[in-house]
Amino acid sequence: MPSQGHTVELGRDVPLKLDCGVKLGAFTVAYQTYGRLNEQKSNAVLVCHALSGDQYVASTHPLTGKPGWWHILVGPGRPLDPERFFIICANVLGGCMGTTGPASINPETGKPYGLTFPVITIADMVRAQAMLLDHLGVPDLFCVIGGSMGGMQTLQWAAMYPERVYTAIPIACAARHSAQNIAFHEVGRQAIMADPEWRAGEYSLHNTTPRAGLAVARMAAHITYLSEAALRRKFGRKLQNRSAFTYGFDADFEVESYLRHQGITFVERFDANSYLYITRAMDYFDMSADHGALANVFANTKVRFCLVSFTSDWLFTTWEMREIVHALNAAAADVSFVEIETDKGHDAFLLDEPELHATLSGFLNAAAERRGVAPAASP
Amino acid sequence: MNVGAGARTDLTRADVRRPSDIRVDLQMIADMIKPESRVLDIGCGDGQLLRYLVQTRNVVGRGIELSQAGVNASVAQGLSVVQGDADSDLSDYPTQAFDYVVLSQTLQATRNPRRVVSELVRIGRKAIISFPNFGYWKVRWRLLTDGRMPRTGALDYEWHETPNIHLCTILDFVDLCDTLGARVERRISMTSGGRTSLVQRSLHVANLFGEQAVFLVSRQQPQPAR
Incomplete structure (x- = not known):
């Protein structure tokens, strides 16, 4: 599907302050976009990728030649239709598909960072994405969505930039990384x-x-x-x-x-x-560590949440997702939660699960109508 | 039924069922709810009442449903519904978070109805509770004449497979409200035909002729200190 691959240098004027204390100046973010930002700037969607994912959410991977990792959900006629939404997916900070990471050249030494690269967190990844949105002139997101580590970023977005998030769809993730x-x-x-x-x-x-x-x-x-x-x-x-x-x-x-x-x-x-x-970065993720109870993190949030878990996922269990639901209920937040019956384990979020499709379509359509995002023109 | 322009656009995303086609007891509940209010529907099933309220009353609606199929069907229609249990999940919600909390035909299936009702009037400014009346004359008659657990239209289960583990009569429910210090603001009892007019006046008459009951209850406001 047609897409545009881009890279941008960020942080040259105002460096990115990382959680570890290091200030990262001048770093690159590689990203793909699909569709166009509408006049009201109300249709931007940020897709956050998982640990081994990348920005090629709906386009052929340049190294493997395989279709985009979420082409099932992102594409014409899919729940995230580029005819309706402006979809952005960026390689995370610390990644290796074009965004600055340990394999990148450290401008100060002329050599790859290797282990001199600062340790980054999920919040740092989200801060870098927020800088990318500033660069793209995207004031806020109609939706931020992701599974696994992408779900962690989604939660972090809702916690850190609630005023920039209309809906959040964290899938198969947790508010803190478990000991296991x-x-x-x-x-x-x-x-x-x-x-x-x-x-x-x-x-x-x-x-x-x-x-x-x-x-x-x-x-x-x-x-x-x-x-x-x-x-x-x-x-x-x-x-x-x-x-x-x-x-x-x-x-x-x-x-x-x-x-x-x-x-x-x-x-x-x-x-x-x-x-x-x-x-x-995933290991360090614990949303309630800084804020106390998880419910406090989302107190008075206006973000509309839709959480999805899978019955056979033992990496990020339904129980962990339900903990987030309880916290959101305690915050009187607008939340939907669906557990999908499947034997495919954690990987189910990447696979063709009709119920995931139906859930996302229903939730996104209702939210888009409420926000006045025009539907995709019929072919 | 004539639906407003706002509701009509919403119909495009809902399914073929028109919002006017809802169960008669749900209609009665809906009629108690003021437009634009915040509503939590506990045991919302596939979201029939919530969808109706969102479309015709423009409420801010949330739902809790035990069955995953019901939750998934609701969310796929764009309703905000979570999978959860009236017995265990109500304590999460903040006090007075909703204008109305609805518990329709579910009270008798909860493990601890007393705690559930006290949670309902805590979470909602008003609670709307509907349940089958075990004092209904046909129930009494079946038990008297057959000597077996009665089956009626509203209670159509064999005793060994019924989910209804805490059945009560209208009088019992009024007693529970008294015990909890909850004020009954409205009470409607319905005959099996859905008629309501004849049986309202006396509590004892309602308890005999009402097959189902709908109560509007609120937490007793503490008297201001003098």
Whole structure:
């Protein structure tokens, strides 16, 4: 689908003050846009991507050649239709698809940042996105939406810039990263750092990458995106192109082969240090840490929320989403909450779930009507 | 029914059901609600009443529904509804957060009706509660003549599969309101045909001839100190 890829340099005049205390001046944000901002500037939608996502929400990925990661929801005739909305998706701060991150060149040294890149938070990512909106002349967002880490950014947007958010749709996320999720992230980071090719984060200076470590990190993480039921349904104990065990450590089982493939392909498109930084940002995420009770974060909010969880998601459980709903109820906020029945686990938010489609269409249409955003012209 | 221009545009996003086609008891509840008010509908089902209120009364509507299918259907129509339980989730809401809190045909299925009613009058300036009247003469007659748990139009379940675990009569409900210090502002009881006129006057007559009842209740304002 037609889209425009852009990069912009931000923070040169007013640097971005990061949570860690560092002031980041002159950084790049890479983003895609779809559709046009209307005259009233009332139809902007910010799509926030997940840990391993990027700005190619609805356009072919330049490295993998695969369709956009949310082309099911973003596109003509879809719930987020560029005929109706001006859709923006930016690579997060710390990412590796064009926005400044640890793989970028530090202008002060002329060398890649590596581990000298400041540790960033979800709030820092959102601050960078807000600067992008300023640059684009977008005063406020009709909607901010995202799943997983994108959902965290969505919540952060609603908390930090409530006056710039009309509706917020956090999907399959939580208001704080759980101990179990931090534990899985730590496994991934240790896998990367244990790879001798990681070279204390300076692998690019040695023209190498910690491929094995990053692949293992991805494999471990990928298990958490699925569910036991989905693994059983898709793979069971089926063998991979063979009729008997090899009595060795080759990928005898289909599920092993699948995971190895996930690991290997991920290495082709993702930077290992970015993986360290972004998982860290998720680990640090805890919305109630600064504000006390979660309900206080959203006190008197005018933002209209629609939360979605999936029954078999054990990474970001319905229980965690419901905790946010309780807090929003206590704040007397306008909130909808839908739990969708599926065995596809956390990954369900990226897949073709008709009920997700129906929920988002209903919620977005009603909100757009209320805000007077004209519907897409019929073809 | 003649719908206003505002309501007509809303119909495009709703489904084929016209807003006038709502259950007679829901219509009665709707008639108690002032336009432009804030309404929480507890046990909102697929959002029939909420949608009607949003379209014809221009209310700010919220819903709670136990069944996921009901929640999903409501949200897909653009209503603000969360999955939740009247017994456990009302304590989240701030005091007097709504002008009206509606509990339609749900009280008898709650685990702790007394606590639910006290929460309703805390959260809402007014609570509208409808329930099947177990004092209805047909219920009494069936039990008397058959000697078995009565089944009627409003209570059409076998005893072992009914979700209605806390049935009460109109008199019982009035007693509960007294106990909680809640003021009954209006009471409507309906015959099975949906008629209301004959049975209003005496509480005991209403308790005998009303198959269902709708109450408008509010928290007793404390008397100002002298």
